[in-house]
Amino acid sequence: MIHSFDAIILGGGAAGLLCAIEAGKRGRRVAVLEHADRLGNKILISGGGRCNFTNLHCQPENFFSSHPHFAKSALARYTPADFIALVEKHRIPYHEKTLGQLFCDRSARDILGMLETECHDANVTIFLNTKIRQVGRTAEFIAHTADAEFHAPALVVATGGLSIPKIGATSCGYDLARQFNIAIRETRPALVPLLLNPDDRSRYCDLAGVSNEVIASCDAQHFREKMLITHRGLSGPAILQLSSYWKNSQPIRIDLAPGREIAAFRDPNTPRNPTALRSELRKSLPHRLADRWLDLHPPDSWTNHALADFEKQLHAWTITPEGTEGYEKAEVTAGGIDTDELSAKSMEARKVPGLFFIGEVVDVTGHLGGFNFQWAWSSGAAAGRAL
Numbered sequence: 001m002i003h004s005f006d007a008i009i010l011g012g013g014a015a016g017l018l019c020a021i022e023a024g025k026r027g028r029r030v031a032v033l034e035h036a037d038r039l040g041n042k043i044l045i046s047g048g049g050r051c052n053f054t055n056l057h058c059q060p061e062n063f064f065s066s067h068p069h070f071a072k073s074a075l076a077r078y079t080p081a082d083f084i085a086l087v088e089k090h091r092i093p094y095h096e097k098t099l100g101q102l103f104c105d106r107s108a109r110d111i112l113g114m115l116e117t118e119c120h121d122a123n124v125t126i127f128l129n130t131k132i133r134q135v136g137r138t139a140e141f142i143a144h145t146a147d148a149e150f151h152a153p154a155l156v157v158a159t160g161g162l163s164i165p166k167i168g169a170t171s172c173g174y175d176l177a178r179q180f181n182i183a184i185r186e187t188r189p190a191l192v193p194l195l196l197n198p199d200d201r202s203r204y205c206d207l208a209g210v211s212n213e214v215i216a217s218c219d220a221q222h223f224r225e226k227m228l229i230t231h232r233g234l235s236g237p238a239i240l241q242l243s244s245y246w247k248n249s250q251p252i253r254i255d256l257a258p259g260r261e262i263a264a265f266r267d268p269n270t271p272r273n274p275t276a277l278r279s280e281l282r283k284s285l286p287h288r289l290a291d292r293w294l295d296l297h298p299p300d301s302w303t304n305h306a307l308a309d310f311e312k313q314l315h316a317w318t319i320t321p322e323g324t325e326g327y328e329k330a331e332v333t334a335g336g337i338d339t340d341e342l343s344a345k346s347m348e349a350r351k352v353p354g355l356f357f358i359g360e361v362v363d364v365t366g367h368l369g370g371f372n373f374q375w376a377w378s379s380g381a382a383a384g385r386a387l
């Protein structure tokens, strides 16, 4: 069976659906081909089921890429305000949780339902359970499935990154790029928990579940947010953010008590002994972590010098993680289609007219906090308006 459209969009996730809506609204006959049995699986699990769908303070600085300026144009032309207007048009209740992060009050289903309704209104045709076997190009693009062919002059690759394979992530987008000789920046898991090395794991991981505010740093990057100890390492927003910049075998530094002075003992009447220090430390750290830290890093003595060393160590806990939890646990994939290959305005491949790449498959990755969806919406809109 042969289907003909003005544009075929591979992948019915955040970017693919927004792209389809924008193109459909302009009268283009659009097909979305999704290999899963429903659209937007990642939208549904995002933000703990409440979808952190954008961020009020979205700036180009919240994204990283081999070409940091690339994302600016798309982000400026489809902004958080544009997406919020859509959310409000559908009367979806939402709230700002923290730091500009907008979440649904009820459920991520609201966002997916909104996108499905918009697709319907824009006459977008959706094909679920549709796995592409091969893509060819003659005068048009032809996407082959087991029993059908989809023909169109434009093909949009919106197949996402490699993270969370168990809900449908594939390497399809990267394979297509290779097929068309389009360069790819090396991919790696990002926004991902870090694994401690075996020694540190045995020292700390029985504290799994303990969390506190820290400043986590590597290279010039530092993030002041919560850190969480897990059964295998470290997670929580501060660590997830840092993981996007961390490179294998690089040490990271953690200030366990930002802005606090623990061992100053300014009051001459305060005794200098383990009990007093423990009590001070417990004011700034969760008790179990405070106790463990003191057990493992007691001051060498009670001199000013030794206490200053203790303080320094507490604010610069330096560890070398063994690795990351990998794509199984990563929220996103960093790297991807080299932005040098794409038009920043339309996301169209410079050397293959009619071929577009949008969303996470592109080498643009956002910080934690709604930025990755904003990139999906903005890049999707950029392509949708160019189809």
Ligand SMILES: Cc1cc2nc3c(=O)[nH]c(=O)nc-3n(C[C@H](O)[C@H](O)[C@H](O)COP(=O)(O)OP(=O)(O)OC[C@H]3O[C@@H](n4cnc5c(N)ncnc54)[C@H](O)[C@@H]3O)c2cc1C
Residues within 6 Å of the ligand: 010, 011, 012, 013, 014, 015, 016, 033, 034, 035, 036, 039, 040, 041, 042, 043, 045, 046, 047, 048, 051, 052, 053, 054, 130, 131, 132, 158, 159, 160, 161, 163, 164, 167, 168, 169, 170, 171, 172, 330, 331, 332, 358, 359, 360, 361, 369, 370, 371, 372, 373, 374, 376
């Ligand atoms: C657990 C989790 C929570 C997250 N929470 C947030 C959050 O709250 N806020 C935020 O901004 N970001 C969040 N993210 C990141 C966000 O989900 C992604 O950045 C975003 O979904 C990327 O959109 P996309 O359309 O490019 O890719 P996806 O949403 O991954 O969509 C790609 C689609 O393509 C389909 N596909 C793949 N291969 C094929 C193929 N060969 N043929 C046909 N279809 C194919 C997939 O099934 C999928 O439906 C989260 C990610 C995870 C994993």
